Amino acid sequence: MEIVVFGAGSLGSLLGGLLAREHEVTLVGRDPHVRTVAESGLVLSNRVADSVNPDATTDGRGLDADVAVVTVKSYDTEQAARTLETGSFDAVLSLQNGLGNEERLAAHLDCPVLAGTATYGARLVDPGHVECTGVGEIVLGPTEGGASTLADHVAEAFDDAGIRTRVAGDMPRRLWEKLAVNAGINPVTALARVRNGALDGGPIGGVARSAARETARTARAEGVELSDDAALEALETVIETTAENRSSMRQDIETGRRTEVDAVSGAVVDRAADHGLDVPTNETLAGLVRGWERSQGLREESYQ
Numbered sequence: 001m002e003i004v005v006f007g008a009g010s011l012g013s014l015l016g017g018l019l020a021r022e023h024e025v026t027l028v029g030r031d032p033h034v035r036t037v038a039e040s041g042l043v044l045s046n047r048v049a050d051s052v053n054p055d056a057t058t059d060g061r062g063l064d065a066d067v068a069v070v071t072v073k074s075y076d077t078e079q080a081a082r083t084l085e086t087g088s089f090d091a092v093l094s095l096q097n098g099l100g101n102e103e104r105l106a107a108h109l110d111c112p113v114l115a116g117t118a119t120y121g122a123r124l125v126d127p128g129h130v131e132c133t134g135v136g137e138i139v140l141g142p143t144e145g146g147a148s149t150l151a152d153h154v155a156e157a158f159d160d161a162g163i164r165t166r167v168a169g170d171m172p173r174r175l176w177e178k179l180a181v182n183a184g185i186n187p188v189t190a191l192a193r194v195r196n197g198a199l200d201g202g203p204i205g206g207v208a209r210s211a212a213r214e215t216a217r218t219a220r221a222e223g224v225e226l227s228d229d230a231a232l233e234a235l236e237t238v239i240e241t242t243a244e245n246r247s248s249m250r251q252d253i254e255t256g257r258r259t260e261v262d263a264v265s266g267a268v269v270d271r272a273a274d275h276g277l278d279v280p281t282n283e284t285l286a287g288l289v290r291g292w293e294r295s296q297g298l299r300e301e302s303y304q
Ligand SMILES: NC(=O)c1ccc[n+]([C@@H]2O[C@H](COP(=O)([O-])OP(=O)(O)OC[C@H]3O[C@@H](n4cnc5c(N)ncnc54)[C@H](O)[C@@H]3O)[C@@H](O)[C@H]2O)c1
Pocket: 006, 007, 008, 009, 010, 011, 012, 028, 029, 030, 058, 060, 071, 072, 073, 074, 076, 079, 080, 083, 095, 096, 097, 098, 118, 119, 120, 121, 122, 123, 124, 248, 260
């Protein structure tokens, strides 16, 4: 299978590297990482160790492949979609966190857009070197839910490359459940500078639970059956299984990078507003993280 991985940073390089063991893979990313991969190959380390030689380019325009896997941060999705639009694909799969990525991709692309969640942990160590910090799984399926032979085909390609993958017919619920987890964990750990496991009780855990409950209520207003109990159970499970992790949003803040708050807490606020729902915890967390981003010059004043 010919696969383009658009967004060769941490997750994209890990999955693209694994896929390159079985398929023809082109990584789309930025220098110096892309130049190093093109010249010397890609090293995978830690929980998965290998050396592979995918193609790599900084120019994602006009590419033609069976599947394009999108692994840019959510705030880069629109630009990625406009670039992918110049190419030709049988399917596009988003493995990003946050809400709205699939809709943005579908607005520009004629091919089916599959939704996916990734619980692998990846960190780009150096140009040409990505480490797998946690072996998880990929769950993918049609964005709108239901069965899909296309999803089966893509999942088989991932599985053939040794990536734990399964197909699900309830991606809307799964995306909202993952959003509840991210809305509960990411901004709270980022602002409090604590590891995920610190949210397993006390007042700080109460903030995370409140954000997750608000997300579940918003999901139901959107017609997605996600109960408070299911959202809280998912939150507690991830807090426990990733207790030692620094969340991605905490890593972004501690390294002075823009965060994905708009696609997480901000998305809950926006969708809740569409239904006249108040989500004060998500609104507060979004305001605090955006205020930090603005203080760092990471977002325009014009942003909400
Ligand atoms: N890293 C993980 O362990 C992990 C796990 C699960 C989900 N995710 C999600 O996956 C997504 C990617 O996360 P990440 O940690 O890999 O981020 P990252 O910043 O490491 O990787 C994204 C890469 O895309 C590149 N990029 C963006 N726009 C581009 C363009 N137009 N052309 C070429 N390159 C472009 C960036 O330069 C960057 O290297 C996020 O939504 C994140 O929440 C990450």
